[in-house]
Amino acid sequence: MLGLLADAAVAKYIGRAVQTGQERPPQVALRRAAETLGAAHRWRTEPLRVLVDEAMRRFEDRRTAADGWLAPRLHATLRMTRAEAAEGRLWNFIAMVVAPDYVVWRHRGADKDGGPGAATAARFCGPHYTQTFSRLWWAAELFRDGPDYGPSEIACRLQDVLQNTMRLDVIDHRPTAQAILKVLEGRLASGASRLGDQVNALSAAVNAAGSTLVYDVLAPDRPADTDALQDWIDEAEDAAAAPWDRLPEGPQDGEVNRASVAALLPIFTQLLAEAPLRDRSAAKNGVPEPRVPTGVSLSKPSAHL
Known part of the structure; x- marks a missing residue:
């Protein structure tokens, strides 16, 4: 069963050998340090272990592509509320006890000085947008359109979105999340170059403009159906495993308002057209980068927790 593992326990037992995959974290000690979540079917470790094994098998030679496959299936397998997903100790447990090998496989860096590459400590225990499994669950949650995980797949194809x-x-x-993806999907379809730079430019511009434009007034969203979400969570007790060759279905808690997304599309398209692109290749060669618009915040609000 899954458990909750404190940051202090991770710090105590993580080290270079664990981060490179040369040693497995001490399972007995970590389980003793963890707090159990209970016996509900949705807290079983086996379905998660099966998923990560399949991801490593399918994407052996293209590790980044595993994100788009695993994110919706992880979300559909680990059914919970946003408040439950905000518990960092859960993700610590998954990374250190259930699948530390996946963390290393997915995020190990290049070999240095003849030694093996390592995954950073933040991939085991870090913010929701960095930790290996948390970032995938939240990508599926924030970018899904009701039961449709298709937009989440697109988001995960673009590492700068994650x-x-x-x-x-x-x-x-x-609606903001969906409109951002619609603009980026258009860039993907057109074969635009420097797509990562465009992702970052659009994200910064949209966030900066949000300090003066109130998106929820310009593009109101329907309230989520919390009863439908809870029904979906409860159905985990009898639900079949997430399918491997087609997308699973998420909770029927309401699709995004199409008219609201349409209202934001021309605004975001213009913002991207006017936004300065940060050319990371030029920056590596010592060329000064354009200034990012002021007022940009990269902090995550507590509203979604």
Whole structure:
């Protein structure tokens, strides 16, 4: 069964050998330090272990592509409320006890000085947009359109969305999240270059504009159906495993207002057209970068917890 593992326990038992995969974290000690979650079916570790094993098998030679496959299936398997998902100790337990090998497989860096590459400590125990499993669950949650995980797959194809866009205050507003993806999906379809730079430019511009434009007034969202969400969570006791070759279905808690997304699209398209692009390749060569618009916040609000 899953448990809750405090940050202090992770700090005590993580080290270079664990981060490189040369040693497995001490399972007995970690389980003793963890607080159990109970016996509900949704807290079983086996379905998660099966998923990560399949992800490593399918994407052996293209690790970043595993994100888009695993995120919706992780969300559909680990059914819970946002308040439950905000518990960092849960993700600590999954990373250190259930699947530390996946953390290393997915996030190990390049070999240095003849030694093996390592995953940073934040991939085991870190913010929701950095921790290996938390970032995937939240990507599926923030970018799904009701039961449709399709937008989440698109978000996970763009690593800068996971690394930067998910930090933004405004991403909790569902029409904003969907409109951002619509603009980026258009760039993907057109074969635009420097897509990562465009993701970051759009994210910064949308967040900065949000300090003066009230998106929930310009594009109101329907309230989520909390009863439908709870029904979906309760159904975990009898639900079949998430399918591997088609997307699972999320909770029927309401689709995003289409008219609201349409209202934001021209605004966001213009923001991207006018936003300065940060050319990371030029920055590496010592070329000064354009200034990012002021008023940008990369903090995550408590509203979605």
